[in-house]
Amino acid sequence: MQLGINLGYWGAGMDADNLAVAQEADRLGYAVCWAAEAYGSDAATVLSWVAAQTERIDVGSAIFQIPARQPAMTAMTAATLDSLSGGRFRLGLGVSGPQVSEGWYGVRFDKPLARTREYVEIVRRAMTRERLTYDGAHWTLPLPDGPGKPIKLTVHPQREHIPLYIAAIGPKNLEQTGEIADGALLIFPSAAHLEDTAIRHLRAGREKAGLTMDGFDVCPTLPLAAGDDKDVAALADTFRPYTALYVGGMGSRKQNFYNQLARRMGYEKEAAEIQDKYLSGDKQGAAAAVPHELIDRTTLLGSVDRIADRMKAYAEVGVTTLTLAPAGFTLEERLTALRTGSEALERAELA
Numbered sequence: 001m002q003l004g005i006n007l008g009y010w011g012a013g014m015d016a017d018n019l020a021v022a023q024e025a026d027r028l029g030y031a032v033c034w035a036a037e038a039y040g041s042d043a044a045t046v047l048s049w050v051a052a053q054t055e056r057i058d059v060g061s062a063i064f065q066i067p068a069r070q071p072a073m074t075a076m077t078a079a080t081l082d083s084l085s086g087g088r089f090r091l092g093l094g095v096s097g098p099q100v101s102e103g104w105y106g107v108r109f110d111k112p113l114a115r116t117r118e119y120v121e122i123v124r125r126a127m128t129r130e131r132l133t134y135d136g137a138h139w140t141l142p143l144p145d146g147p148g149k150p151i152k153l154t155v156h157p158q159r160e161h162i163p164l165y166i167a168a169i170g171p172k173n174l175e176q177t178g179e180i181a182d183g184a185l186l187i188f189p190s191a192a193h194l195e196d197t198a199i200r201h202l203r204a205g206r207e208k209a210g211l212t213m214d215g216f217d218v219c220p221t222l223p224l225a226a227g228d229d230k231d232v233a234a235l236a237d238t239f240r241p242y243t244a245l246y247v248g249g250m251g252s253r254k255q256n257f258y259n260q261l262a263r264r265m266g267y268e269k270e271a272a273e274i275q276d277k278y279l280s281g282d283k284q285g286a287a288a289a290v291p292h293e294l295i296d297r298t299t300l301l302g303s304v305d306r307i308a309d310r311m312k313a314y315a316e317v318g319v320t321t322l323t324l325a326p327a328g329f330t331l332e333e334r335l336t337a338l339r340t341g342s343e344a345l346e347r348a349e350l351a
Helices: 015-028 043-052 071-084 098-103 112-126 171-180 194-208 229-237 240-249 257-264 268-279 283-289 292-297 304-317 331-347
Strands: 002-006 032-035 058-061 089-094 164-167 183-187 217-226 300-302 321-326
Touching: 002 015, 002 331, 015 032, 015 043, 015 331, 032 043, 032 089, 032 321, 043 058, 043 071, 071 089, 071 112, 089 112, 089 183, 112 164, 112 171, 164 171, 171 183, 171 194, 183 194, 194 217, 194 257, 194 304, 217 304, 217 331, 229 292, 229 300, 240 257, 240 268, 240 283, 240 292, 257 268, 268 283, 300 304, 304 321, 304 331, 321 331
Parallel strands: 002 032, 002 321, 032 058, 058 089, 089 164, 164 183, 183 217, 217 300, 217 321
Antiparallel strands: none
């Protein structure tokens, strides 16, 4: 099992620290550095900045939002980043959510599975550097009855095949991801529930495509906070607002994928309470309603030995790249968390 890091969103006041974290991860031998985008910083610019100031670590989009870019533009960006980084780019895609897709990009959040499948097909076809044509339900290239003509990508990526990941949560999306992608980006993963909530659906998609899980990258993200085992409860409390935001407020009442995931993990009553309080404006009450067990199961907390034991559990269930979000109020705390993750991987004998 390899380790990655997730820098989250740029522009949150920790930009210089984020670069230092990426450079330390590069020095420690972490495999990949991911950056996200929502409706602030874009991931492509951040990744080019990080790639220019690191040497070995891969850089990956977690995620490029599908409603934000035409698929041909994503192929251009992927090819450019792969070329500039010397073959270190990983392309992560996701449909975002209805509020961002329709409110920020003006793109209807309809038929996300079909749109994702077509999008991936066009991106991959464009990156073959053959003349691009496509006839689908959502995209037609070139447009009919107009001056458009089939065009081919002029940029040469460093590699013939750039690894493509999809951020997936729901069972149908997970199955399609197993079928059409090279890896899955997961969030709020509990080792105790991961087989049922994710792995079996990914495996079904692989089997549908006549493939096995060999070579498929199962890549969940977990926040990591280092400390003494007797302080685990206090460490968990620092993630209450984060968990409450996703389970309670990330999306509408009817379309909150993280809330639905928490329910599938057995926290149906608690997920409903968190959402009710968050959407009513009681964010503190929502955070207080998050069960300690849910936080502890979806983060890495405590000593090197405790974290190493948890890493073993993730490896045993099929995780191949464990992405860490090193937590801390200062740069030194975040670097300590990063080093703790590296040491825990070695102690677990998973490196």
